[in-house]
Amino acid sequence: MFAFSSVVYSNPYNNRMDEFIDNLMSKMTLEEKIGQLNLPASGEIITGQAKSSNVAERICKGQVGGLLNLKGVERIRDLQKLAVEESRLGIPLLFGMDVIHGYETIFPIPLGLSCTWNMEAIEQSARIAAIEASADGICWTFSPMVDVCRDARWGRISEGNGEDPYLGSEIARAMVRGYQGDAMKRNDEIMACVKHFALYGGAEAGRDYNSVDMSRQRMFNDYMPPYKAAVEAGAGSMMAAFNDVDGIPATGNKWLMTDLLRKDWGFDGFVVSDYTGITEMVDHGMGDVQDVAALSVNAGVDMDMVSDAFMTTLVRSVEEGKVSEETIDTACRRILEAKYKLGLFEDPYKYCDLKRPAKQIFCDKHRKIARKIAAESFVLLKNEGNILPLQKKGTVAVIGPLANTKANMPGTWSVAAVAENIPTLVEGMRFALGDKVDIITAKGSNLMSDAAYEERATMFGRSLNRDSRTDQQLLNEALEVAAKADVIVAAIGESSEMSGECSSRSELDIPDTQRTLLEALLKTGKPVVLTLFTGRPLVLNWEHKNVPAILNVWFGGSETGSAIADVLFGDVNPSGKLTTTFPQAVGQLPLFYAHKNTGRPLGEGRWFEKFRSNYIDVSNDPLYPFGYGLSYTTFEYGDVILNTKSMSMDGEITATVNIKNAGNYDGYEVVQLYIKDLIASVTRPVKELKGFKKIFIKAGETKTISFKISPEMLKFYNFNIDYVVEVGDFDVMIGPNSRDVKSARFTLR
Numbered sequence: 001m002f003a004f005s006s007v008v009y010s011n012p013y014n015n016r017m018d019e020f021i022d023n024l025m026s027k028m029t030l031e032e033k034i035g036q037l038n039l040p041a042s043g044e045i046i047t048g049q050a051k052s053s054n055v056a057e058r059i060c061k062g063q064v065g066g067l068l069n070l071k072g073v074e075r076i077r078d079l080q081k082l083a084v085e086e087s088r089l090g091i092p093l094l095f096g097m098d099v100i101h102g103y104e105t106i107f108p109i110p111l112g113l114s115c116t117w118n119m120e121a122i123e124q125s126a127r128i129a130a131i132e133a134s135a136d137g138i139c140w141t142f143s144p145m146v147d148v149c150r151d152a153r154w155g156r157i158s159e160g161n162g163e164d165p166y167l168g169s170e171i172a173r174a175m176v177r178g179y180q181g182d183a184m185k186r187n188d189e190i191m192a193c194v195k196h197f198a199l200y201g202g203a204e205a206g207r208d209y210n211s212v213d214m215s216r217q218r219m220f221n222d223y224m225p226p227y228k229a230a231v232e233a234g235a236g237s238m239m240a241a242f243n244d245v246d247g248i249p250a251t252g253n254k255w256l257m258t259d260l261l262r263k264d265w266g267f268d269g270f271v272v273s274d275y276t277g278i279t280e281m282v283d284h285g286m287g288d289v290q291d292v293a294a295l296s297v298n299a300g301v302d303m304d305m306v307s308d309a310f311m312t313t314l315v316r317s318v319e320e321g322k323v324s325e326e327t328i329d330t331a332c333r334r335i336l337e338a339k340y341k342l343g344l345f346e347d348p349y350k351y352c353d354l355k356r357p358a359k360q361i362f363c364d365k366h367r368k369i370a371r372k373i374a375a376e377s378f379v380l381l382k383n384e385g386n387i388l389p390l391q392k393k394g395t396v397a398v399i400g401p402l403a404n405t406k407a408n409m410p411g412t413w414s415v416a417a418v419a420e421n422i423p424t425l426v427e428g429m430r431f432a433l434g435d436k437v438d439i440i441t442a443k444g445s446n447l448m449s450d451a452a453y454e455e456r457a458t459m460f461g462r463s464l465n466r467d468s469r470t471d472q473q474l475l476n477e478a479l480e481v482a483a484k485a486d487v488i489v490a491a492i493g494e495s496s497e498m499s500g501e502c503s504s505r506s507e508l509d510i511p512d513t514q515r516t517l518l519e520a521l522l523k524t525g526k527p528v529v530l531t532l533f534t535g536r537p538l539v540l541n542w543e544h545k546n547v548p549a550i551l552n553v554w555f556g557g558s559e560t561g562s563a564i565a566d567v568l569f570g571d572v573n574p575s576g577k578l579t580t581t582f583p584q585a586v587g588q589l590p591l592f593y594a595h596k597n598t599g600r601p602l603g604e605g606r607w608f609e610k611f612r613s614n615y616i617d618v619s620n621d622p623l624y625p626f627g628y629g630l631s632y633t634t635f636e637y638g639d640v641i642l643n644t645k646s647m648s649m650d651g652e653i654t655a656t657v658n659i660k661n662a663g664n665y666d667g668y669e670v671v672q673l674y675i676k677d678l679i680a681s682v683t684r685p686v687k688e689l690k691g692f693k694k695i696f697i698k699a700g701e702t703k704t705i706s707f708k709i710s711p712e713m714l715k716f717y718n719f720n721i722d723y724v725v726e727v728g729d730f731d732v733m734i735g736p737n738s739r740d741v742k743s744a745r746f747t748l749r
């Protein structure tokens, strides 16, 4: 039995949840109910533009429903103790944090994770993140981020799962399962928070926080599916997006937060605003603080992250009739239900076991798994003359501003990472290779010449690893080191602060100081392998033309260095496939494979034709298409064979293809299934991903892969936003990426 200060319930957890909460709420004042809707920030992790103050005092007054950004189980336990023993009703607090791709053991950034196309691995990464975060007192993570994005200028493309709604939905489900496990019963299962609802990845011009304006068809066919999938997977909470949707900010959008999310989709958890998202509606032009707080809670947002708008205005709004007490009760109940589902009423210290951190956080077992998943996330973009894999012998020079930095290895949104514990690329490679290879190194250049990024590094508390030496001094040292090497590994790319929140870029080249370094390294005539660190697609035309081998390692997390060694030296055959298109030019953006045909399509393989839908200065093609990624071996695809050419509405078709590993390395291949709806009541994409299988094929072996195709898979949202399937002809396409496919046609009758 658990005693709440002056209020004692006999066996509260044997009663049904609603009876327990009815009982509790019958004792709460209006201000205490509003207190449950308040989420101040605490601790030294800063993830937004404001900080909360006098948190302890407000906890004792029952004015806090939860806290975010506090790290350390002892500190969390102390504040939980304050809530439970010092406030009038002793209601326990939620403790949330952005555990996006790992806690202290850091996995690849989500965009990298998505390139594994391995749902088990992605679920496992979330499971381990939940184990480590919960060991440190966290019971709620602001993840998964499932915003579809097709514009690489947007820095938060790094946090999502790429451009495709089908793949994004599969990953959303896997992440929710990983975090929440079996309904959050165990103390290593935490509540997910799906974000950012909704359409945040569609910000105009890729500029963060910018307006989003799209048709309902594009919303429902291309951007909404991953949110819906996460709701269906049982996610306990959602986070409102900063942007507007149909002219109303998501944080105050009743159509979004109530009509769609709750009435249509049946979501029964709670909605939290994003960081000061409520008061930011003043700048959106929706009214003063009291107006926007009322707009938000009336729309269906239940918790106010950091803005204090609920705490400071809702009592008055209820008195003035702008918000009903019933609305407050509904929001408060949702928060209390979340706490009940997490078991916090049964045991407020469920996540405060002081013995767990030493055993479970950043442990070898987790790090080994993170190393394996990181290697699986890397995408081999080019391997001319099979320069890779390298032999484990001789001298290898690892040169570049990302060769000897710890802070940049985990990538954006690694708020709990302990940078000093993370091996640099060189340290990781030496750990993996031992004395087999002599690794020498030099910095070669700074990450960038633009001091503007320095401010961002300060904000996120990471060093930009800037050097006091001049660029020329750095370059001279690099060339001296390169002269001693058999092979050069160039550790080059973005800094981790160049992607993530408020990190939109108008140009997508590798920073100029690093291009100069790369040119100089190539001029040595030694073999050069570019290990590319990036949080987004970059424009790599020059690199693709001039560098013989390019391995995109994204930001691979705490085990990046060893994972890169595993791939570069052939212990792991790369199998990553792009989940977002790499353009030839920024001017092509937004650029994605599932585009419409238009009434003036450009002929296949054509660069330019008069009066066709194309540019006069670049082809419509990407540099690297969605689904693309090389291996150390080669996979040869046979024709697509259908077991029948027509299907009825209750029928099914099986598409089969033979795939041969024609090379010398065993390897994994991600076989992708696309479908095109040739004629429909609305214009449909030239193809859409409808399935994939990651298979292992030994060198010289051939495997037969089959996909079942049903009418359900052919559904789409039509002009009236009805989810329908229409009879007609369809093309089935199967291949190693969205471009190089083989096709067969069937009719749905």
Ligand code: GLC
Pocket: 047, 048, 068, 098, 142, 195, 274, 275, 501
């Ligand atoms: C940030 C982000 C959001 C994050 C929240 C809490 O502004 O937009 O993704 O979960 O604040 O840190």
